[in-house]
Every structure is written in structure tokens, then in C-alpha cells.
Amino acid sequence: xxxxxxxxxxxxxxxxxxxxxxxxxxxxxxxxxxxxxxxxxxxxxxxxxxxxxxxxxxxxxxxxxxxxxxxxxxxxxxxxxxxxxxxxxxxxxxxxxxxxxxxxxxxxxxxxxxxxxxxxxxxxxxxxxxxxxxxxxxxxxxxxxxxxxxxxxxxxxxxxxxxxxxxxxxxxxxxxxxxxxxxxxxxxxxxxxxxxxxxxxxxxxxxxxxxxxxxxxxxxxxxxxxxxxxxxxxxxxxxxxxxxxxxxxxxxxxxxxxxxxxxxxxxxxxxxxxxxxxxxxxxxxxxxxxxxxxxxxxxxxxxxxxxxxxxxxxxxx
Numbered sequence: 001x002x003x004x005x006x007x008x009x010x011x012x013x014x015x016x017x018x019x020x021x022x023x024x025x026x027x028x029x030x031x032x033x034x035x036x037x038x039x040x041x042x043x044x045x046x047x048x049x050x051x052x053x054x055x056x057x058x059x060x061x062x063x064x065x066x067x068x069x070x071x072x073x074x075x076x077x078x079x080x081x082x083x084x085x086x087x088x089x090x091x092x093x094x095x096x097x098x099x100x101x102x103x104x105x106x107x108x109x110x111x112x113x114x115x116x117x118x119x120x121x122x123x124x125x126x127x128x129x130x131x132x133x134x135x136x137x138x139x140x141x142x143x144x145x146x147x148x149x150x151x152x153x154x155x156x157x158x159x160x161x162x163x164x165x166x167x168x169x170x171x172x173x174x175x176x177x178x179x180x181x182x183x184x185x186x187x188x189x190x191x192x193x194x195x196x197x198x199x200x201x202x203x204x205x206x207x208x209x210x211x212x213x214x215x216x217x218x219x220x221x222x223x224x225x226x227x228x229x230x231x232x233x234x235x236x237x238x239x240x241x242x243x244x245x246x247x248x249x250x251x252x253x254x255x256x257x258x259x260x261x262x263x264x265x266x267x268x269x270x271x272x273x274x275x276x277x278x279x280x281x282x283x284x285x286x287x288x289x290x291x292x293x294x295x296x297x298x299x300x301x302x303x304x305x306x307x308x309x310x311x312x313x314x315x316x317x
Contacts (some may be wrong), residue, residue, distance in 0.1 A: 117287075144293065150240045168203050
């Protein structure tokens with residue numbers, strides 16, 4: 001089914017980046033349509049990863065902190081106030097080969113002169129029982145977001161790469177002890193990151209091990225650790241578990257349509273939000289594999305909306 005109306009802008013995704021882009025695009029009288037994702041999807045849900053976060057204490061303007069879902073609902077309400085329209089569903093296909101660009105939601109076709117991609121990224125998880133249930137209640141994927149809550153507590157970090165070493169080192173500012181669980185007997189991290197971690201007296205390593213189970217009724221209080229060589233299991237008391245085994249950008253939809261980095265993130269050019277397709281812009285974690293913070297995502301959403309507005313104006317729209 002085709003929607004005959006060609007819009008100025010369609011925003012794909014509704015995390016901090018997408019909703020900020022929608023706010024700016026609405027205020028520029030571009031009447032954006034936001035396809036915000038579907039609630040049943042953990043990788044493409046309305047509001048993005050902050051919908052899975054309890055307390056957010058590092059977003060400016062909230063001295064006492066704010067709940068992640070509340071912050072995102074405020075973003076959404078602000079975009080709606082200025083005229084953004086929302087579809088609560090998932091984009092199933094796109095066509096960026098010619099303008100106006102095609103965006104499909106199931107069988108429904110939408111067309112736009114410009115598209116802002118803000119589909120985000122998802123943290124790779126351990127895929128064990130109760131992981132989703134305890135996410136935000138002792139289980140986390142972001143040390144800079146949640147480390148403060150674990151002052152003088154014992155924490156487990158899972159992973160052996162640079163991200164895991166960065167998370168572990170950062171967490172020692174708060175935790176009394178950080179145990180890094182590594183599946184093998186070596187680290188994948190760069191040499192300098194390994195050296196820093198090994199030199200930190202608060203960090204200990206548990207080699208050839210993996211987390212097999214999580215414990216705690218309403219909050220994490222320990223994990224079962226399995227020896228990857230012998231299969232032997234033991235319990236490790238822990239107040240927090242930080243999963244640092246990597247992130248995966250939500251870019252499957254754009255393979256063959258937009259240029260990607262080797263790690264799957266969208267390429268943007270010249271320090272702005274432009275992709276390799278003129279009229280298609282990207283913002284937030286779908287193109288940011290370095291900072292991955294709500295505030296930087298929001299800032300890049302602002303950039304994408306301004307870039308789209310100026311590009312549309314240059315095209316005579």
C-alpha cells in the first residue's frame with residue numbers, strides 16, 4: 001500500500017538521536033515522520049536503549065537523576081508538541097537508490113526527500129536466564145552510565161577486549177574489587193590496555209571461565225561461574241555484572257544501500273551527519289562506535305536535523 005504524500009523528512013529510530021532530530025526538524029517546519037520501532041523488539045524498540053535503563057544520572061539538566069523511560073517519553077512529547085508524527089512499528093525495507101526515498105513499514109510505503117537514520121546499536125549479551133530481568137538491577141552494559149551506583153561494592157566484568165579493560169579500569173574508581181571473567185587464558189585487548197588493567201590493584205582476572213547463571217531475587221547478588229575446560233561450576237558473590245563483549249549496530253537494513261565501516265557502523269563524512277548517499281543522514285549509536293552516550297547521541301541528532309534542513313533548502317525545498 002502506497003502513501004501518496006511525499007514528506008520532507010522521515011526519521012528511522014527513536015532513541016535520543018532520533019527524537020532530538022525530530023524536535024529540530026519539527027521546529028524547522030519539516031513535519032517529520034518518525035518510525036519509532038516496535039515494543040516487542042529489544043534491538044529496535046521505541047526510545048532505544050534508555051528504555052532499559054533505570055536511573056540516568058549523567059544527562060545534563062537532571063541534578064537528581066531521571067529514569068531512562070521517563071527521559072525518553074519527555075523527548076517524544078517534546079517532538080510531538082512541535083508536530084512530529086509517529087508510527088509505532090518497525091521499518092522493514094528502504095530504497096535509497098533514487099529520490100524521493102522509499103521507506104516501507106510492512107506493506108505500507110512512505111516517501112521522503114530526506115531520511116535521517118538513527119537506528120542505534122545494541123549491546124551483545126550473554127544470552128543466559130534472567131539477564132533481561134536483572135538488566136538495570138545489577139546487570140549493566142555501560143560503566144560510565146552505572147558505575148557510580150556500585151561504590152565500595154564487588155563487581156564482575158565479562159570480556160577480554162579493549163572495551164572490557166576500559167570498563168574494568170573505570171569501575172575501579174567506585175568498586176572495592178573488579179573481577180574480570182575471560183573465556184580464554186589470554187586477553188584480546190591491546191597491549192597498553194592489558195598493562196593498565198594488570199597494574200591496577202583492584203582488578204583480578206578469572207581465566208578460562210564464563211558466567212553460567214545469575215542470582216538474586218530483585219537485584220543481582222552473585223553469579224555462577226563455569227570453568228570452560230573442566231565444566232566445574234562455582235558461585236561468585238557480586239553486586240554488579242557489567243557485560244563488555246561488544247556492540248552491534250542496527251544496520252542490517254542498510255547493507256548495500258549505505259556505506260559501512262568494517263565493524264558494521266554507518267559511515268558519516270566531514271565530521272557531520274552526511275552518509276555516502278546525498279539526502280540520507282545518520283546520527284547516534286548507529287554511526288558512533290566510540291562515545292555511545294545519550295548526550296552525544298542527542299547532539300548528533302541535532303546535527304542531522306540541521307544538516308537535513310540545509311540540504312533540503314539547497315535542493316529548493
